[in-house]
Amino acid sequence: MGRYIARRLLLTIPVLLGSTFLIFAMVYALPGDPIAALVGDRRISPSVVAELKDRYNLNDPLHVQYAKYLGGLVQGDLGTDFSGRSVAGTVKERFPVTLKLAIVAIVFEAVIGLIAGILSGIRKGSFFDNLVLVSTIFVVSIPVFVLGFLAQLSLGLKLGLFPISGISEGWYSYLLPGFVLATLSIAYVARLTRTSLVENLRNDYVRTAKAKGLPPRTVIGKHTMRNSLIPVVTFLGADFGALLSGAIVTEGIFNLPGLGRTVYQAVLSGEGAVTVGIVTLFIFIYIFFNLVVDVLYAALDPRIRYE
Amino acid sequence: MSRTPPLDSDAADAPDLQGPALQPTEGGVEQAQNAKTEDALVAASGGSVRQASLWSDAWRSLRRNPVFVAAGVLLLVLSVMALFPGLFTNTDPLTCDLKNSRLGPGSNGAWFGYDLQGCDYYSNIIYGARVSMAIGLLVVGGSLVIGIFLGSLAGFYGGWFDSLMSRITDIFFGLPLILGAIILLNAFTGSRGLLQVSVALIAFGWMTILRLLRSSVISVKQADYVQAARALGANDWRIITTHILPNAIAPVLVYATIAIGGIIATEATLSFLGIGLQKPSISWGLQINEARAFIRTSPYLMLIPSAFLSVTVLCFIMLGDALRDALDPKLR
Numbered sequence A: 001m002g003r004y005i006a007r008r009l010l011l012t013i014p015v016l017l018g019s020t021f022l023i024f025a026m027v028y029a030l031p032g033d034p035i036a037a038l039v040g041d042r043r044i045s046p047s048v049v050a051e052l053k054d055r056y057n058l059n060d061p062l063h064v065q066y067a068k069y070l071g072g073l074v075q076g077d078l079g080t081d082f083s084g085r086s087v088a089g090t091v092k093e094r095f096p097v098t099l100k101l102a103i104v105a106i107v108f109e110a111v112i113g114l115i116a117g118i119l120s121g122i123r124k125g126s127f128f129d130n131l132v133l134v135s136t137i138f139v140v141s142i143p144v145f146v147l148g149f150l151a152q153l154s155l156g157l158k159l160g161l162f163p164i165s166g167i168s169e170g171w172y173s174y175l176l177p178g179f180v181l182a183t184l185s186i187a188y189v190a191r192l193t194r195t196s197l198v199e200n201l202r203n204d205y206v207r208t209a210k211a212k213g214l215p216p217r218t219v220i221g222k223h224t225m226r227n228s229l230i231p232v233v234t235f236l237g238a239d240f241g242a243l244l245s246g247a248i249v250t251e252g253i254f255n256l257p258g259l260g261r262t263v264y265q266a267v268l269s270g271e272g273a274v275t276v277g278i279v280t281l282f283i284f285i286y287i288f289f290n291l292v293v294d295v296l297y298a299a300l301d302p303r304i305r306y307e
Numbered sequence B: 001m002s003r004t005p006p007l008d009s010d011a012a013d014a015p016d017l018q019g020p021a022l023q024p025t026e027g028g029v030e031q032a033q034n035a036k037t038e039d040a041l042v043a044a045s046g047g048s049v050r051q052a053s054l055w056s057d058a059w060r061s062l063r064r065n066p067v068f069v070a071a072g073v074l075l076l077v078l079s080v081m082a083l084f085p086g087l088f089t090n091t092d093p094l095t096c097d098l099k100n101s102r103l104g105p106g107s108n109g110a111w112f113g114y115d116l117q118g119c120d121y122y123s124n125i126i127y128g129a130r131v132s133m134a135i136g137l138l139v140v141g142g143s144l145v146i147g148i149f150l151g152s153l154a155g156f157y158g159g160w161f162d163s164l165m166s167r168i169t170d171i172f173f174g175l176p177l178i179l180g181a182i183i184l185l186n187a188f189t190g191s192r193g194l195l196q197v198s199v200a201l202i203a204f205g206w207m208t209i210l211r212l213l214r215s216s217v218i219s220v221k222q223a224d225y226v227q228a229a230r231a232l233g234a235n236d237w238r239i240i241t242t243h244i245l246p247n248a249i250a251p252v253l254v255y256a257t258i259a260i261g262g263i264i265a266t267e268a269t270l271s272f273l274g275i276g277l278q279k280p281s282i283s284w285g286l287q288i289n290e291a292r293a294f295i296r297t298s299p300y301l302m303l304i305p306s307a308f309l310s311v312t313v314l315c316f317i318m319l320g321d322a323l324r325d326a327l328d329p330k331l332r
Helices: A002-028 A034-039 A046-055 A062-074 A087-122 A127-141 A144-158 A170-201 A204-211 A216-245 A248-253 A259-268 A272-300 B008-022 B025-063 B066-083 B121-157 B159-173 B177-187 B194-203 B207-221 B224-231 B236-248 B250-273 B284-294 B300-327
Strands: none
Touching (some): A002 A062, A002 A272, A002 B159, A002 B177, A087 A127, A087 A170, A087 A216, A087 A248, A087 A272, A127 A170, A127 B300, A144 A248, A144 B250, A144 B284, A170 A216, A170 A248, A204 A216, A216 A272, A248 B250, A259 A272, B025 B300, B066 B121, B121 B159, B121 B207, B121 B236, B121 B284, B121 B300, B177 B250, B207 B236, B207 B250, B236 B250, B250 B284, B250 B300
16 A cells, blocks of 8 residues: 555656646746736836846746746745735635635535435435436536525525625634535535445345345445445545635635635736645645545455555 | 546446447458458448447437437527527617616516616527537537547557556646636637637546546457457558447547536636626626626526526536436446
């Protein structure tokens, strides 16, 4: 196992370099003048422009800029934005919001998705099963921003149950955005659990357990569930990584000051350092959780060995 | 789309597709003998003969599937709406009268009311179908071209090219689709139209098709009929195009159908965020974006385009589901 992890870590190096270079090149090499975006309509003397370009390494060729950036990165330095704030400080301030949102969403996914999936898997073909199948298709086809507005309109404005904007009410204000963010994955988790459970219930060991007279609760809860949940647990692991980096829309709609909204604003305002810094963090998160999921798979399923 | 659930199940199903496809292999052997003389002719006729069994079976079971029929009819209506909006409305969507601003549905005989600028909302909604359908088809079409070409080469030849492709897809997967598209679109100077949005979505959306096709090709290329064709002297190009691809493409087509829905939703998301299409383009995403400020007073401005958008996405997902059921012989 140790050797497998080491090999996987080695393989992630080219991917990390490639992804960060891709984002770096898109932000800095494509047309668009960050200094012009910074100064806006103000007149600014050429010497100041030269000074700024020099400070942010904008005169160097792209690969030199990138090398300088990487040099800072390995020392934990994500650079500074145009107002002189360190990007690492911004990330530290915004990350907790995104993390809380992701935690709330993953809890919704696990609880609702698993319960719906298990109930429909046990009673395959029942009314409830069909209800889950149909409703998951419907939920998947509604874009998340539409869902967000529907939730704001109905639960927030009409019924007044939840705050619809900001984080002033602590964890409570994360409930509605967390649920909206989770809906798509709730549907996936429910379907995945159901499929996995139905497949496992056909196995010989389940028949054996039934034949020796175990109560259904033990057959399903103990024998079948442990095996059925492996793909679900790994999906949840991978999805947690995705939630941490994919909440641009939800954070925008509910006005949460998290990383997603910050990176979106940074892109629009031409804050290259902030954009690259946060996206680099997203890439790290994505790769880390993918690795965790693969290791988790091997740990949970003894049939899978990576040696 | 980067959050798509394990699609590997499709790839795992791929070997089963060889079942019904094995039958016409004898035809394929014959053709391979004549290949040198009448290559093009045989390829043309051979293609249709080979596909007859799997695809006509699939078509037969699709026609009996009420989900497919319902989704198909709805999509047909939406396509006509996209191609000939004039059939549905006589009102020009860009002829507006400010005095009608935000009059609700039913006023002045306008079914869906008027938007902020006092334009007829029904006609705007109808014209909005065009952009969604066009971008969905363009992006998925473009991704199919890239994914099928590179994926079949990577799967067939393996080796360094395969490793290179795997790393490159890994790199692109590291960036979430919406985020990558936002950054790329922001870099386009000048106006952003249908073409720019499509390019940005293809740039970060082609990877899944390549991966699916690669694993599907790998599982098919060991089949006996591929060995037979090789033994008879067929060259690589011929083996890939007439023997492997027709038997490996089914999971990709299923994914692509569902992906059209996903791309349509993503385009609407980008337009909604203000980084996709710009006015005077007519897009459901833009309409929802504009309706945002009036969610309390005029909720219909948001609900109507949302409903059209969701139904369109739903149709493609149902179509893909039905296609999956029909192309998977295990379920027959």
